[in-house]
Amino acid sequence: MADKNVDHGPWTGCVVMFLQSLCPGINLLSLYKDQQKKFFVFKVIKLTLIDSAGGLSGYEILKVHDADPFLGVEVKFVDVAACQQFLESYGSGAVCQSLSQHACRLLALPQEFTVETQLKASTHILDLYLDRLELCLQHIHISQPSRLRDEEIDRLEQQLQSQTLGSTPQPTTITQEESPVPSNCFKFQNRVFEDRMLTAADVQSFSNGVGRQWKYVGRALGKSCRALKGPAIDNLAYEYEREGLYEQAYQLLNRFIQAEGRAAKLSRLVKALEDCKLTSLAENILDIQP
Structure with missing residues (x-):
């Protein structure tokens, strides 16, 4: 990456995220070097960026490289809003959570799999400045990419796109003949879905769509979550009244996730939405196509 002053033109910037498994016997760098597993490691990284940056646009992966003992992921941002959302997700721990969830699912890793991360823009370690968002954005903006996207990343992106286009974009389902429902799944509208922890993308979808009904969902979740019982919902409404409905809903799910940890599952949110007649x-959130 080149480190230089950027005073004009569209907003761009570059950051490198370093990843290392904290689980003995699991090495992300080795998994990426394995030609049979390379694509799945790349897919884990891509899905994590989609979760944390708010979608498919605003950034691109330029290179995934050997930074032994870390796996280095160089990302170019072309939209400051996407970069800011990524930094906020990274600072909240949502990026690590998303990485772990996708890796467990796609690489068949144990549920306790965890990842250590470090974020750098040129020589600046951004982990030291995460409470100073503007400074992080400034360092990223000054750190401009010195290369085009690697040919290997082009191939992986094409493979991912072909896989997406070649399959109907339906959530993971299990045929109804497989009864009873497996312990790691749940049923909704007579279909069976794989259960998982809530992600940053789930929180965003919920906050964007629930509107004034967030209190009712909160009380439904509060039936099995002590942190949302009693005056907790009204306190959230009062505390974030000025920020509006999106922030109130966002903080509700954040409170639920913080209190419940690994038990903050997708199935519990879907059940609460069903109870509140918010099936749409x-x-x-389940990405069920019409």
Whole structure:
């Protein structure tokens, strides 16, 4: 990456995220070097960026490289809003959570799999400045990419796109003949879905769509979550009244995730939405196509 002053033109910037497994016997760098597993490691990284940057646009992966003992992921941002959302997700721990969830699912790793990360823009370690968002954005903006996207990343992106286009974009389902429902799944509208921890993308979809109904969902979740019982919902409404409905809903799910940890599952949110007659929002979060 080149480190230079950038005073004009569209906003761009570059950051490198370093990843290392904290689980004995699991080495992300070795998995990426394995030609049979390379694509799945790349897919884990791509899905994590989609979760944390708010979608498919605003950034691109330029290179995934050997930074032994870390796996280095160089990302170019072309939209400051996407970069800011990524930094906020990174600072909250949502990026690590998303990485772990996708890696467990796609690489068949144990549920306790965890990842250590470090974020750098040129020589600046951004982990030291995460409470100073503007400074992080400034360092990223000054750190401009010195290369085009690697040919290997082009091939992996094409493979991922072909896989997506070649399959109907339906959530993971299990045929109804497989009864009873497996312990790691749940049923919604007579279909069986794989259960998982809530992600940053789930929180965003919920916050965007629930509107004034967030209190009712909160009380439904509060039936099995002590942190949302009693005056907790009204306190959230009062505390974030000025920020609006999106922030109130966002903080509700954040409170739920912080209190419940690994038990903050997708199935519990879907059940709460069902109880509140918000099935269309549940369908949106589950990505059920019309």
